[in-house]
Amino acid sequence: LLLTGRRSIMSTTERPLEPIACVVCGGRKQDIDHCNCGRAPKNAGFGNPTPLAIAAFSTTLTTLSLALMEWRGVTIANLFIANFIFYAGITMIITAQWELVLGHSFPYVVFSSFGAFYLGYGAILVPSFGVAAAFGDDTEQLNNALGFYLTIWTVLILIFAIGALRTNLVFINIFGLVLIAFILLDASFFVTADGDPITGRRLRIAGGYFAFFAGLHGFYLLLAQVFEMMGFGIILPLGVIPDNWFRFQRKEKHK
Numbered sequence: 695l696l697l698t699g700r701r702s703i704m705s706t707t708e709r710p711l712e713p714i715a716c717v718v719c720g721g722r723k724q725d726i727d728h729c730n731c732g733r734a735p736k737n738a739g740f741g742n743p744t745p746l747a748i749a750a751f752s753t754t755l756t757t758l759s760l761a762l763m764e765w766r767g768v769t770i771a772n773l774f775i776a777n778f779i780f781y782a783g784i785t786m787i788i789t790a791q792w793e794l795v796l797g798h799s800f801p802y803v804v805f806s807s808f809g810a811f812y813l814g815y816g817a818i819l820v821p822s823f824g825v826a827a828a829f830g831d832d833t834e835q836l837n838n839a840l841g842f843y844l845t846i847w848t849v850l851i852l853i854f855a856i857g858a859l860r861t862n863l864v865f866i867n868i869f870g871l872v873l874i875a876f877i878l879l880d881a882s883f884f885v886t887a888d889g890d891p892i893t894g895r896r897l898r899i900a901g902g903y904f905a906f907f908a909g910l911h912g913f914y915l916l917l918a919q920v921f922e923m924m925g926f927g928i929i930l931p932l933g934v935i936p937d938n939w940f941r942f943q944r945k946e947k948h949k
Contacts (some may be wrong), residue, residue, distance in 0.1 A: 743792035745919040746785060747805045752912030754782035754812060755872075755905055762879075763900025771819060778816030783809050804854055805817035811847060834887045837894075848876040861938045863933025864915050871908035875901045 754777040761771045786809030793801040818825045829836040853867035878901030886894030918930035 726764035756909030782811035837887035875904035
């Protein structure tokens with residue numbers, strides 16, 4: 695669950711709410727406004743869309759990381775188009791719209807962006823789209839173009855990582871690991887374009903390991919949410935960031 699600091703779409707002044715257990719902080723809150731998790735109250739009439747997005751993100755990223763690490767000799771990622779487009783891409787964009795309905799702006803931006811990224815990355819791998827074929831034998835230009843493509847995404851992920859500082863340690867780790875993975879992949883494409891495929895391969899494999907551990911963090915977060923929504927009574931620690939951390943107030947100028 696993301697710490698959005700946003701009010702639920704169900705105003706607590708409309709009708710009294712039963713105390714709810716917060717999966718992030720583990721406490722019980724009578725008023726959703728007093729809890730940072732931003733989760734809609736159980737009696738608000740809406741489910742929690744976040745676990746679906748986390749499941750799609752983690753499954754697809756972990757699968758891709760296996761190919762990046764060349765486990766069991768797999769280096770071609772075209773088979774994973776099914777995950778890129780039909781699971782992570784479509785699912786995360788749909789999930790993001792429900793986050794918007796619930797008033798969760800940060801998850802909406804993150805899930806929409808990553809959903810679009812997976813769709814775009816899947817499109818690059820689809821042979822009939824002819825993306826790679828358009829470069830012909832000019833592999834140098836192809837690798838440079840892929841490096842530019844991922845570099846701009848790295849900047850966006852950095853911005854998301856800064857926003858994650860107001861959430862919990864699990865989300866911070868996910869964005870941090872993904873950020874490092876993207877930086878290594880950026881370098882891999884550029885180094886390969888410069889004529890050093892051996893170093894490029896090493897950087898790609900290293901990036902795959904960071905992506906793999908990011909995926910594992912995602913599965914841990916998903917498990918925490920499954921425990922909560924199915925009423926197991928088990929609250930996995932997520933390392934909630936106190937509300938007064940990374941909160942900067944603008945000083946008012948005295949007239």
